[in-house]
Amino acid sequence: MATLAPGLETTPPAEVQEAQRSAEVASQWKLMWWKFRKDKLAVVGSVVVLFFYTMAAFAEFFAPKSPEFFNPQYVFAPPQPVYFFLDGRWDPFVYGLKFERDPVSLKKTWSIDYNTRIPWGFLVKGEPYTILGLIPGDTHLFGPKNPKDPFYLLGADKSGRDMLSRIIHAARVSLTVGLVGVFLSLVIGVTIGGISGLLGGLVDVFIQRIIEIVNSVPSLPLMMALAAVVPPGTPPVQVYVVITIILALLSWTGMARVVRGRFLALREEDFILAARLDGASRGRLIFRHMVPSFLSHIIASITISIPYMILSETGLSFLGIGLRPPVVSWGVMLRDSQQIATVVNYPWLLLPAAAVVIFVLAMNFLGNGLRDAADPYAN
């Protein structure tokens, strides 16, 4: 807030002058990168996001088990604490689990069995898999040395499936719903926003009113209604497609607004006028001159929309009207924690929510950083 009085102004140090000189000749993308990397939260966010997407792409390798792997013996087994050192030496292990059955309620009570040690390690052989149907393998980043040993770092669900493995595999579905949905809404948004901004006049007014109306409709009840009419027997892939289309149909307005705004602003720019006077065709004007200068804004608003998509999918699936088993998504997993009694007894069933929160936070940080960097010429 405090600005220096005129008399106190000093000449900037040599390195600042150097930076200013290079800033004058740097390309737009380079300027954006400079501005982006100054935002520490955004940089951290982008690392986390990258990590999640890598994990989702190679889920079979990162997860110790497949999402379907179950062991009825270990229903609702609690998380096993992880140990890395035994007597000061590197020898990762977890303790085994034992249970007692309540004679009256027949409920299993789990406890850590300090007498059995289950050794685990990195890059161990386990269930065979093919990543994305292409790369075969049976090495897992980490897992029990003996694949038959119980290994539940984040506990087990109602069928004795490993929560950690399922969270990793679910990332694939949850994260791509965001990407595919955003891509669809991008196509709709850019088309409609582009038309609105380019043609202007009555068309623009009309489209703006439509956007206002779409925005004023509370999307959740509508999403619920549309999702709920997907017939129960529909194949999972189709449900996935329908859900992403629904999400896209209700969220293209933000994108359309950004594109329209950029088009309107750019129309007045000198370099566009110059290109037009040079006799550039409309197509060349748009794709050679306008699109490159607002591409960064589009990328930023994509990053801002993805969390919204993921949160919506999670909500719908949690309510049982989004994706359905056997598809594994974070929302589908959270469906098990709809009953508060279950959550009270087995709080680790809520862990997929932690994955959602961490990813969405990271994505929001990244999105904000990108949005600020998108216009490097603003102060």
Add this chain to the structure above:
Amino acid sequence: MWKFMLRRLTYAAAAIFIISLVSFAVIQLPPGDYVTDMINRMRLAGGKLDPEFEQRMREVYGFDQPMIVQYAKWMGNILTRGEFGYSFVYKRDAGEMIMERLPTTAVMVLGAVMLTWSIALPLGVYAAVHKYSILDYGAGFIGFFGLAVPSFILAIVVLYFTYRAFGRATIGLFSPEYVDAPWSLARLLDLLRNMWVPALLAAVTGIGALTQTMRANLLDELNKPYVNTARAKGLSEARLLWKYPVRHALNPFVSTIGWLLPALVAGDVIISIVLNLPTAGSMLYAALLQQDQYVAAGFILLLSMLTVIGTLISDLLLAWLDPRIRLS
């Protein structure tokens, strides 16, 4: 002003018309016609079948007629007689069921708006004036956190801790003596006393976002020369702050009700499902799961209208407050 009002009213009417089309689509989407479906269910349930009843239902809903006529009939029944159709799950008038739940939702959403404003306004002002203070970072954290944590997760976590603390996991909206009582002033007061936890849960996202909006707006204003001038003239800091920059920064604040309302309605829907509250959300959810289409369509229509009308009121309010808007 009149011209502005007229224009706004036209938009609202258009919005409601489109929403009614969408709600109607909700009735039409499930395969099979509604009466056949109902007859099948009744037959399955082993109920007696009255052919006259079936005929009457078909006539009432006009299933032998084209879509437009069906839509007109449905809308006509709502507009002229307030009839929203028939709930075959509960075997009663859908409109009655909706009207039992809607006032509670309206009060709760309104309460959530008040809560959002009364927290976000002072917090945003404080965060802007005391930039980089602990409370500013705290508000920023709530802002990011509120956007990242789905409200149903918050609701579950709150339930979890209520259970841990009190050994029971119920957050009700009414004290026992008012649960089934008809609406009265006492019942409304009871609702206001009990609803703050769910209202707060619904409001968290909005509070976070709105605080940040307020902070950013006010920061822009505080750097303007007129603030310096006022300070130079010796105006007290408090008067300086509240009289001019805050009022300026407040404008976009009122206009955000356009997205705040839909967000709060959505928040209320999902929270009332998780907490099993007697508001519109849980009944809409039940209706959707049981394919009780007339109830679902009625709810979607009315919930959407709630936000459209709310937005309309805020727009008019804004125009009345700020001449620049109504004259542009």
